[in-house]
Amino acid sequence: MKITVIGAGYVGLVTAVCLAEVGHEVLCAKKTTRNLDKLRNGISPIYELGLTEMLQSNLKRGRIEFTTDMEKAVEFSDVIFICVGTPSNQKGEADLDQVFEVSRSVAEHMDRYKLLIEKSTVPVNTHQKIEKIMSSITDIEFEVASNPEFLSEGNSVHNFMHPHRIVVGVASERARKIFQEIYEPFTSEGYPLLFSDVASAEIIKYASNAFLAIKISYINMIADLCEKTGANIDYVSRGVGLDHRIGDKFLDAGLGYGGSCLPKDVNALIETYQEYQLDNGLLVETRKINQQRREKFYEDIMEALEKVDGKTITIWGLAFKPNTDDIRAAPAVDIVQKLKESGAKLKLYDPQAKENFSRKIPEEGNITYYQDKYEALEDSDALVIITDWKEFEEPDMDKIKELMNSPNIFDGRNILDKELMAQKEFNYYSMGR
Ligand SMILES: NC(=O)c1ccc[n+]([C@@H]2O[C@H](COP(=O)([O-])OP(=O)(O)OC[C@H]3O[C@@H](n4cnc5c(N)ncnc54)[C@H](O)[C@@H]3O)[C@@H](O)[C@H]2O)c1
Numbered sequence: 435m436k437i438t439v440i441g442a443g444y445v446g447l448v449t450a451v452c453l454a455e456v457g458h459e460v461l462c463a464k465k466t467t468r469n470l471d472k473l474r475n476g477i478s479p480i481y482e483l484g485l486t487e488m489l490q491s492n493l494k495r496g497r498i499e500f501t502t503d504m505e506k507a508v509e510f511s512d513v514i515f516i517c518v519g520t521p522s523n524q525k526g527e528a529d530l531d532q533v534f535e536v537s538r539s540v541a542e543h544m545d546r547y548k549l550l551i552e553k554s555t556v557p558v559n560t561h562q563k564i565e566k567i568m569s570s571i572t573d574i575e576f577e578v579a580s581n582p583e584f585l586s587e588g589n590s591v592h593n594f595m596h597p598h599r600i601v602v603g604v605a606s607e608r609a610r611k612i613f614q615e616i617y618e619p620f621t622s623e624g625y626p627l628l629f630s631d632v633a634s635a636e637i638i639k640y641a642s643n644a645f646l647a648i649k650i651s652y653i654n655m656i657a658d659l660c661e662k663t664g665a666n667i668d669y670v671s672r673g674v675g676l677d678h679r680i681g682d683k684f685l686d687a688g689l690g691y692g693g694s695c696l697p698k699d700v701n702a703l704i705e706t707y708q709e710y711q712l713d714n715g716l717l718v719e720t721r722k723i724n725q726q727r728r729e730k731f732y733e734d735i736m737e738a739l740e741k742v743d744g745k746t747i748t749i750w751g752l753a754f755k756p757n758t759d760d761i762r763a764a765p766a767v768d769i770v771q772k773l774k775e776s777g778a779k780l781k782l783y784d785p786q787a788k789e790n791f792s793r794k795i796p797e798e799g800n801i802t803y804y805q806d807k808y809e810a811l812e813d814s815d816a817l818v819i820i821t822d823w824k825e826f827e828e829p830d831m832d833k834i835k836e837l838m839n840s841p842n843i844f845d846g847r848n849i850l851d852k853e854l855m856a857q858k859e860f861n862y863y864s865m866g867r
Pocket residue numbers: 440441442443444445446463464465466517518519520532535536553554555556583584585586587694695
């Protein structure tokens with residue numbers, strides 16, 4: 435099937451490449467020419483496991499193309515996936531400007547039926563607003579459907595190719611049939627395709643993300659109790675997570691959630707509840723607990739080091755989670771900023787996110803970026819671990835001790851072995867243990 439994908443960010447590019455991989459003919463439309471040549475030459479501008487290889491093989495097969503020409507993109511196919519950003523606005527609501535701009539543009543260029551698919555995360559009943567905008571521009575028949583994306587950055591190609599479920603909200607039999615054809619390569623492998631009405635599909639995305647955020651804040655709340663009482667959150671998490679009704683995922687205590695989705699989707703859902711005059715207390719508390727994790731961690735560092743001004747602190751991990759270069763709403767942004775303001779000399783290391791992070795907090799004066807995690811530790815007074823990259827799990831502790839000025843470790847992700855840290859005589863601080 436011929437498919438147009440609008441937006442070539444994390445979701446757009448992965449959607450476009452994976453739909454080509456299963457045999458569709460895809461045209462992916464970008465807003466600007468930035469990275470256009472790279473994409474056409476098979477270089478993915480974002481870091482995702484397996485994405486570059488899959489992009490290259492589908493370019494070779496002639497199944498994927500990139501354009502900035504919206505008219506061409508609309509003409510190309512009757513099926514148009516909207517994969518543009520829906521960031522938080524000042525109030526916390528989902529800013530739908532990019533979605534509406536695309537809708538307007540489709541309406542202006544279309545000359546026959548189109549199925550517009552919301553893959554971007556949008557609040558309930560956004561489809562009605564899109565319909566209104568488009569109807570004011572065109573008389574040609576169109577439909578708006580919802581097909582929220584559940585991929586998780588760092589593993590997104592695998593997630594797309596092996597989905598837990600594909601959720602689709604449609605209003606007609608015609609749209610349902612189109613989706614059956616799009617996702618046939620997945621349903622024939624046994625992956626579940628769930629149809630609903632459009633509003634329900636829009637809500638499913640927010641309900642899923644908010645649930646994950648609540649789970650993380652909940653375990654962090656329990657971690658505080660562990661810390662106060664001398665219990666260990668590792669045992670508690672395991673004991674709770676073995677209950678199959680609860681499950682062990684998203685039960686790791688630490689610095690809480692970040693990234694481009696959970697914080698903004700919780701914010702947007704809080705605003706939606708407000709709009710419909712419903713009680714949003716559970717969501718507000720979830721957000722508050724999450725923000726407090728970063729503040730508490732920073733205060734623990736300040737308290738333990740007594741005077742931070744003039745001290746050298748090494749940071750391991752800048753990405754909001756492992757296996758990605760994404761730093762949007764990452765805990766590291768807040769923590770590094772605060773440590774910088776307190777006068778510490780900072781040595782930063784991350785396997786993938788250095789470039790993105792240095793755009794936000796540039797190398798200058800007291801901020802230096804390193805290519806090697808051990809080199810970043812030379813003469814350091816403290817090691818602060820913010821992202822749980824696999825390579826931080828079992829580092830050479832003897833080497834670390836030799837390199838550092840003082841053996842202080844602040845582990846924001848509980849990835850080091852507490853007993854080993856005691857044995858090796860580190861001053862070791864973790865969360866809820
Ligand atoms: N990143 C994730 O893990 C994830 C997962 C599930 C859902 N989502 C949702 O998917 C949507 C996109 O997220 P993302 O992370 O891919 O964002 P992103 O910022 O990486 O990508 C959005 C892209 O849309 C492009 N764009 C904006 N207006 C455009 C236009 N008129 N024409 C063509 N391109 C245009 C932007 O240039 C940008 O490259 C959001 O609603 C997000 O909530 C994201």
